[in-house]
Amino acid sequence: QKEVEQNSGPLSVPEGAIASLNCTYSDRGSQSFFWYRQYSGKSPELIMFIYSNGDKEDGRFTAQLNKASQYVSLLIRDSQPSDSATYLCAVGYMDTGRRALTFGSGTRLQVQP
């Protein structure tokens, strides 16, 4: 059973602060890791993916991966009220030739103006 764990939150941060979202996963063989943002009533929107250990930066977003600890995080710098959403961590796995993603249940982020 492949599992992805996230704290459901809400995580509340003031505008301009750094929001740190965390995710752990159970399958040590996983090779691809994704962060999706989902606004209320909308579909998941891909914001970052990371395949290698270390950091990957894209604008205000930084994804961090530590495969030894089976840990993925997303940092959002200079948080804005428009960043308020649920952030879903997803982990890719390969099983008998098929590829799929397992999603965490999401962390709700609230950015206070």
Add this chain to the structure above:
Amino acid sequence: DTAVSQTPKYLVTQMGNDKSIKCEQNLGHDTMYWYKQDSKKFLKIMFSYNNKELIINETVPNRFSPKSPDKAHLNLHINSLELGDSAVYFCASSPGGTDTQYFGPGTRLTVL
């Protein structure tokens, strides 16, 4: 130039009815998926098709039947709808050989 589209956006129906949801992607992707997102926002894969071939069929009731007429379309037919089927159903697609998935806008199904 919508990438992944679904119809209808909302579907309200009575228990016991049969309904279909349609999905189309114009991204040229090889793989398409159906997900169910329940009221707790947990997103769970139901089916995956690769080039019209069923790849993943998770533990869902056999009242749910996917059909892929071609690589760009994946439809979901649901027979004998039950109250517990109420959820948002998302279609997604990904390019061949990658896990990166792009989601459609979702279909909110309400069974009364």
